[in-house]
Amino acid sequence: EAGVAQSPRYKIIEKRQSVAFWCNPISGHATLYWYQQILGQGPKLLIQFQNNGVVDDSQLPKDRFSAERLKGVDSTLKIQPAKLEDSAVYLCASSLETGTDTQYFGPGTRLTVL
Amino acid sequence: GQSLEQPSEVTAVEGAIVQINCTYQTSGFYGLSWYQQHDGGAPTFLSYNALDGLEETGRFSSFLSRSDSYGYLLLQELQMKDSASYFCAVCMDTGRRALTFGSGTRLQVQP
Numbered sequence: 759e760a761g762v763a764q765s766p767r768y769k770i771i772e773k774r775q776s777v778a779f780w781c782n783p784i785s786g787h788a789t790l791y792w793y794q795q796i797l798g799q800g801p802k803l804l805i806q807f808q809n810n811g812v813v814d815d816s817q818l819p820k821d822r823f824s825a826e827r828l829k830g831v832d833s834t835l836k837i838q839p840a841k842l843e844d845s846a847v848y849l850c851a852s853s854l855e856t857g858t859d860t861q862y863f864g865p866g867t868r869l870t871v872l
Numbered sequence: 873g874q875s876l877e878q879p880s881e882v883t884a885v886e887g888a889i890v891q892i893n894c895t896y897q898t899s900g901f902y903g904l905s906w907y908q909q910h911d912g913g914a915p916t917f918l919s920y921n922a923l924d925g926l927e928e929t930g931r932f933s934s935f936l937s938r939s940d941s942y943g944y945l946l947l948q949e950l951q952m953k954d955s956a957s958y959f960c961a962v963c964m965d966t967g968r969r970a971l972t973f974g975s976g977t978r979l980q981v982q983p
Contacts, residue, residue, distance in 0.1 A: 762914075791970060800876075800959050800973030801915065814970055849914065853969065860905075861971065863914035 760784065762864035764850050770870045776838040779867045783831070783852030789813075791861065792825055792835050793849040801849055807833060837869075845871045874898040876974035878960055883980045884950055892945045892977045894960030902963040904936050904943045905971060910956045918945065918958075947979070955981045 763782040771777050783790050788809050793801035804823065806813040809830040818825070822841070827833040837844055847868050851861040876896045884890040894904070903922040907915040919927050921936035921943060933946040947954055957978050961971040 789969065798975075800961070800975050801971075802973070803970050806970045851915075860917045860920065861915075863916070865914050 762850055762852055762862055764848075764864035764867055766867055767865060768868050768870075770872065771840055772872050773842055774839040776836065777840055777869060778834055778836045779848050779850075779869075781833045781835070781850030781864060783833070783850070784862055787852035787854055787862070788830070789853045790827055790833050791851040791853075792833070793851065795847045795849055795866070797846070804835070804848075840869075840871045842871050845869055874962065874964065874972050876960055876962060876972065878958075878974045878977045880975070881978045881980070883982060885982050886950055886952060888950050889946065889948050890950060890979065892947075892958050892960075892979070894943045894945075894974055896941050896943075896960070896962050896974075898941075898962050898964050898972065900964040901938065901941075902965060902969075904934070905961045905963065906932075906934055906945045907959045907961060907973075908956050909959065909976070915959065950981050952981050952983070955979060 765780050790807045792804040794804050795801045804818045805815040805825045807827040810827050825835045847866040849866045850864045853861045878894045905920045906918040908918050909915045919934040921934050926935045931948045936943040957976040959973045959976045961973045
């Protein structure tokens with residue numbers, strides 16, 4: 759079974775530039791999550807999708823961050839414009855709609871904002 | 873609000889047993905999970921407790937006391953490859969099932 763795929767793995771941009779991250783969840787997983795993990799901290803939920811609908815985006819900085827999950831499969835997270843404090847690893851995870859609470863994480867995208 | 877507390881670092885030797893504690897204060901509680909993350913890697917699921925008691929999976933066990941808002945991860949027969957960060961995470965809502973993670977415990981296993 760293929761895992762959660764993310765791209766790119768690394769991205770370096772300057773502040774005020776834009777960046778987009780892509781995630782392909784495990785086939786059949788209805789729920790998709792985007793987390794931000796700052797160095798030395800635990801992952802922090804940014805947004806949760808159930809199929810193509812948003813379940814929770816309460817911690818998403820909506821003035822600069824946006825995310826979509828068209829057709830209920832792949833998802834894109836965008837930052838525009840980026841700030842220095844956005845430097846972090848952006849993790850995508852997916853889980854089955856029912857069953858245990860196991861979330862399967864992708865390898866992440868390490869973003870550096872200069 | 874919600875908070876999870878776990879030790880920032882733990883050191884142990886190969887073959888030993890180590891316990892990583894986690895206390896939580898959350899507005900709701902559905903279950904406690906544990907994830908392992910090697911440097912530069914993705915978090916991977918280790919165990920989950922929704923009810924009080926001990927869950928055992930090979931060398932790893934996890935315990936939960938809902939009345940004490942407390943849980944721990946027990947790692948036995950430590951191996952060098954167990955050197956990683958370990959996160960406890962609380963699921964507060966059965967509908968959303970999103971996780972709130974602690975800040976992690978960095979475990980260093982020494983020969």
